[in-house]
Amino acid sequence: MPAKSQAxxxxxxxxxxxxxxxxxxxxxxxxxxxxxxxxxxxELEAMASAQQKGKPEHDSNA
Incomplete structure (x- = not known):
């Protein structure tokens, strides 16, 4: 599961x-x-290793 935001x-x-x-x-x-x-x-590796490009700083849906 990739991260939804940079944070x-x-x-x-x-x-x-x-x-x-x-x-x-x-x-x-x-x-x-x-x-x-x-x-x-x-799981943490999968979330942390995704590209940051195009991700918002914070996810407004969280």
């Missing part, structure tokens, strides 16, 4: 870094913390 993509990237041990999970906040708790590394 969602950045949160997924932060959660992915924590899953991989590159960042402390205790440093996560908000959506990144929720994603860390509820999504697998594979």
């Amino acid at each position: 969602q993509q950045m949160a997924a990237g932060a959660a992915l870094a924590a899953k991989r041990g590159e960042k402390k999970a205790s440093e996560l906040e908000g959506a990144a913390k929720s994603m860390y708790d509820s999504m697998s590394e594979e």
Whole structure:
């Protein structure tokens, strides 16, 4: 599932870094913390790796 906005993509990237041990999970906040708790590394990678071009900064439908 690709990210719908740049903010969602950045949160997924932060959660992915924590899953991989590159960042402390205790440093996560908000959506990144929720994603860390509820999504697998594979799901986070799919969300974080999509292109940002053409995505809004924030999804108005969220």
